[in-house]
Amino acid sequence: MTATAPSRHWRDPGGWQFVLAVVLTIVTLFVLVYPAIYVLVGSFRPGGGLLSTAETFTIRNYVRIFQAGFGRFILNSVVICVAATVVSTVLSVMAAYVFSRFEFRAKRTLFTGILFGQVFPWIVLINPLFVAFAAMHLINSYVGMILTYTAFTIPFSVYMLVGYLVTVPKSLDEAAIIDGASRWQVIWLIICPVMLPGFVATATYAFLLSWTEYLFALAFLTQTDLKTLPLGLYQFFGDDYVDWGAVMAASVVTTLPVFLLFLPIQGWISPGRIAGAVK
Amino acid sequence: MRDRLFITTMLLPAVVLLVLFYGYPIFDNLRISFTDLSLLGMKKGGNWVGLANYRELLHRGDFSHILFNTLIWLTATSVLLRLLIGLGIAVLLNTRALKTLRLASVARFALLVPWATPPIVAVVIWRFLLERNGFVNDALMGLNIISQPIAFLADMRTVWPSIVTIMLWNTVPLIALSLLSNLQTVPEEYYEAAELDGATNWQMFRFVTLPFLMPAILVLGLMSVFWSFNNFVYVWLATGAGPGTFTNVLATEVYLKAFVDFRLGYSSAIGMVMAVVMGAFGILYLRLVAHRQLEETL
Numbered sequence: 192m193t194a195t196a197p198s199r200h201w202r203d204p205g206g207w208q209f210v211l212a213v214v215l216t217i218v219t220l221f222v223l224v225y226p227a228i229y230v231l232v233g234s235f236r237p238g239g240g241l242l243s244t245a246e247t248f249t250i251r252n253y254v255r256i257f258q259a260g261f262g263r264f265i266l267n268s269v270v271i272c273v274a275a276t277v278v279s280t281v282l283s284v285m286a287a288y289v290f291s292r293f294e295f296r297a298k299r300t301l302f303t304g305i306l307f308g309q310v311f312p313w314i315v316l317i318n319p320l321f322v323a324f325a326a327m328h329l330i331n332s333y334v335g336m337i338l339t340y341t342a343f344t345i346p347f348s349v350y351m352l353v354g355y356l357v358t359v360p361k362s363l364d365e366a367a368i369i370d371g372a373s374r375w376q377v378i379w380l381i382i383c384p385v386m387l388p389g390f391v392a393t394a395t396y397a398f399l400l401s402w403t404e405y406l407f408a409l410a411f412l413t414q415t416d417l418k419t420l421p422l423g424l425y426q427f428f429g430d431d432y433v434d435w436g437a438v439m440a441a442s443v444v445t446t447l448p449v450f451l452l453f454l455p456i457q458g459w460i461s462p463g464r465i466a467g468a469v470k
Numbered sequence: 471m472r473d474r475l476f477i478t479t480m481l482l483p484a485v486v487l488l489v490l491f492y493g494y495p496i497f498d499n500l501r502i503s504f505t506d507l508s509l510l511g512m513k514k515g516g517n518w519v520g521l522a523n524y525r526e527l528l529h530r531g532d533f534s535h536i537l538f539n540t541l542i543w544l545t546a547t548s549v550l551l552r553l554l555i556g557l558g559i560a561v562l563l564n565t566r567a568l569k570t571l572r573l574a575s576v577a578r579f580a581l582l583v584p585w586a587t588p589p590i591v592a593v594v595i596w597r598f599l600l601e602r603n604g605f606v607n608d609a610l611m612g613l614n615i616i617s618q619p620i621a622f623l624a625d626m627r628t629v630w631p632s633i634v635t636i637m638l639w640n641t642v643p644l645i646a647l648s649l650l651s652n653l654q655t656v657p658e659e660y661y662e663a664a665e666l667d668g669a670t671n672w673q674m675f676r677f678v679t680l681p682f683l684m685p686a687i688l689v690l691g692l693m694s695v696f697w698s699f700n701n702f703v704y705v706w707l708a709t710g711a712g713p714g715t716f717t718n719v720l721a722t723e724v725y726l727k728a729f730v731d732f733r734l735g736y737s738s739a740i741g742m743v744m745a746v747v748m749g750a751f752g753i754l755y756l757r758l759v760a761h762r763q764l765e766e767t768l
Contacts, residue, residue, distance in 0.1 A: 209567045216573050219559060223580045226595045226639065227587060229605060239598065286484040289477050290768065301485065302768060306760045310696040311492055312748045314721045315741040318502055318734050319495035325512055342491035345484055353767050374476055403588030406702050410729060421590045425707065435598060442591045453586040 234443045239435030252440035256427070261441060263416055264423030271333055271419060272401040275340035280394040283345055287352035288378055292361060302353075308346025317410050324411060331414045339407050344397035351396070355389035356382065392459035395452050402449065420445050496745065502738040509732035516735055523739035532715065540699065540719040543630045548637045549694045553687060555638060556645030561679070563646070564653045578650075581643035592640040593707040597623065600632055624713050633708050633717060640704075641697070645690055652686045653679070689759055695751055700744070720744050 233239040235248055290302055320339070321330070329335030363385075364377045372380070383390065405421045412418050418426075424445055427437040503523055507516025527533050559581075568574040584592065599605045600622040607619040622632045660678045669677070702721040705711060711718040711726065718726070720740060728737035 212562060212565050212567050213571065213573065215562055216568055216577055219562070220577055220580045222639070223643065224583050226599055227583050230595050230598060233598065282484040282487065285480040289480045293473060293477050295474075295477055298768070299764065301481070302764060303756070303760050305484075305488065306763055307752065307755075308488060308492060310693070310748070310752065310755055312696075312700040312741075312744050314700055314702050314724050315499055315745050316491070316495045317724065318728050318738045318741060319498035320491070321509075321728070322498070322502065322507070322512060322734065323495070338487070339491070342487050345488060349484065350763065350767065357767065399588075403590055405590050405707070406725075410725070421588075424590060424594065433597075435601075438594055439598070442594045446587060446591050449588055450586050454582070457582060457586075 230439050230442055233435070234439035237436060239439045252436035253444075256437050256440050256444070259427075259437070260415075261423055261444065264418055264420045265444070267333075267417055268402060268420040271336045271340065272398050274333070274337045275344065275401050276394050276398040278337065279341040279344045279348055279397050280390065282341070283348035283352055283393070284378070284390065286345075287349050287356050288382065290349070290353045291356035291359075292364065305346050305349050309350065311346075313343070314406065317406065321410055330411055331417050333417070335411055336408070336419070339411065340401040340404065343404065343407070344400055347400070348393050348397050351393045352389070355386050355393075359385055388459060392456040395456045399449055399452060403445070499738045499741050499745070502734055503742050505735045507734040507738075509728060509734055512734075519735065523736045524742075526736065527739055527743070532718070535715075536718050536720060536723050539630075539717060540721075543634065543717075544701065544705065544719050545695060545698045547630075548634050548641075548698050549691055551634065551638055552642055552645055552694055553691055556642050556690075557649055557683070557687070559642065559646040560649035560653050561675070563650055578647070581647055583643075584639050585643035585647070587640060589640055589703050590707060593636055593704060596632070596636040596639065597708065623709050626713065626716055629709060629713065629717055633704055636708060637698070637701075637704050641694075645694070648690055649683060649686060652683055656682050689762075692751070692754055692758055696748070696755070699748065699751075 234252055235250065237249055237251070239252070286305075290298065324330050324335050327335075329338070359382060363381055364374075367377050367381055368374070403421060404419075408419045408422050412422065424438070424441045427434045427441060502516070504518060504520060505516030506519050506522075559577075562568070563574045563577050568577070587595070601607070602619045602621055606622070607616070610616045611619065620628055622628045656679060660682075661674060664674045664678050700721060701719075702725065705717055705719050706722050706725070709717045711722040720743065724737050724740050724744070727733050727740065731737075
């Protein structure tokens with residue numbers, strides 16, 4: 192048994208080091224996962240589980256949030272985020288294709304500029320955009336939010352897509368063009384099918400970024416019937432009273448699509464690449 | 471020539487949108503910061519006040535407090551702890567003992583949970599856990615560590631550590647997973663050679679692992695500075711900059727001044743301060759990250 196003769200290799204601990212590693216891992220797992228489970232369970236209990244009642248399972252929290260108009264927030268979020276994702280992905284595919292296929296003078300400058308969009312302090316844009324939006328009647332409007340989220344997700348999407356597209360050999364395009372295909376046909380009929388998983392992963396992540404965005408929604412949407420999900424979630428926090436049951440049910444409804452969409456794509460979104468896209 | 475037309479058409483929509491949403495506003499923000507524009511009087515516009523907003527900002531007693539909160543708590547503390555804990559978890563999950571127990575793959579999956587949790591929900595979760603009669607107080611009282619429940623997000627002694635905890639729970643997994651994937655590329659021979667030379671565990675970590683991870687740590691640290699310094703949601707949703715304005719940071723101050731006090735001009739001046747600080751980090755970003763991303767991608 193190696194446990195009696197501890198290895199000197201630090202990555203291969205034996206004896207008490209082994210036990211320590213396992214204990215630490217279990218503690219880490221607990222801290223990582225338990226809070227999320229706690230809320231999931233709480234969403235099915237009266238008052239989120241803080242009330243001491245005999246009742247242990249109820250769906251009343253969920254019923255209550257939908258009676259309070261949560262469905263409307265979901266609808267608003269779906270409309271805004273789906274539209275923004277579609278526009279953003281189409282524009283990003285167009286730009287990324289050019290970046291991956293052609294040499295031109297401003298290429299490096301433009302691409303660096305787009306990369307900078309990933310670290311841009313968005314909070315600084317709030318005032319000037321609010322002034323401009325107010326003048327153009329884009330406050331409290333779907334169009335305003337769709338445009339904002341399109342611009343918000345393009346830098347990340349272009350960067351991701353260029354990364355995928357450079358892996359598709361240029362000879363594929365050239366062969367098709369010799370056969371008489373137009374560039375548009377090349378993108379639509381050749382690149383899209385090959386890169387579909389990458390496109391879907393990018394679009395999904397863009398959707399998730401918009402789905403959970405809070406600041407712009409807070410500043411640009413003041414009318415209750417236009418508010419998005421993140422704003423709706425926080426309306427259950429009263430000034431001196433928090434309806435924890437409703438808050439938790441709303442949290443689960445907000446997060447569920449995120450988990451369902453994120454898990455299948457996370458293999459495509461390596462943490463290294465995404466490091467630039469987290470706001 | 472046909473190519474040129476094609477390139478322009480394909481790039482134009484994205485570039486125009488980016489210029490409208492990033493380029494134009496930053497200049498307009500500068501202009502607004504020289505005016506006394508009010509949210510309530512946008513139709514009539516603001517009057518030119520020159521540097522008055524910037525002078526006010528320098529002479530206000532609370533500005534240094536806000537700056538301290540932003541730089542020390544929101545940025546420095548969270549970034550350093552994020553890197554340290556992330557590195558710790560990555561090293562832990564890379565131990566062979568865990569691999570043989572198949573705990574490592576379970577733990578990797580566990581890391582996905584906080585990572586996939588949206589920040590807006592992460593704050594909800596922790597506000598609930600940190601309630602007066604919530605899980606954390608119950609646990610601490612059960613272990614006899616405290617005798618009275620603590621109002622974690624309302625008590626000045628605990629509010630910043632609590633906010634930082636929320637940020638860490640939500641963002642450490644990304645760092646840990648990144649470093650873990652880097653760790654798995656360290657050539658085994660390096661350790662074998664070090665072992666032959668009689669290196670201790672600590673020496674192997676210090677002279678083999680750490681230098682190998684350093685480039686990744688630097689990049690993640692820098693990106694982390696951007697996410698933290700500019701972040702609005704953690705502080706705003708956890709405390710609303712309170713108690714009072716105790717946890718106010720630059721990002722929440724921009725919002726408060728513009729949308730609560732209606733002073734767009736003054737708020738924009740604070741925004742310019744943020745833009746200048748981030749501009750300095752932007753140069754580092756250009757050198758360390760953008761340059762590399764450009765080489766890797768194009």
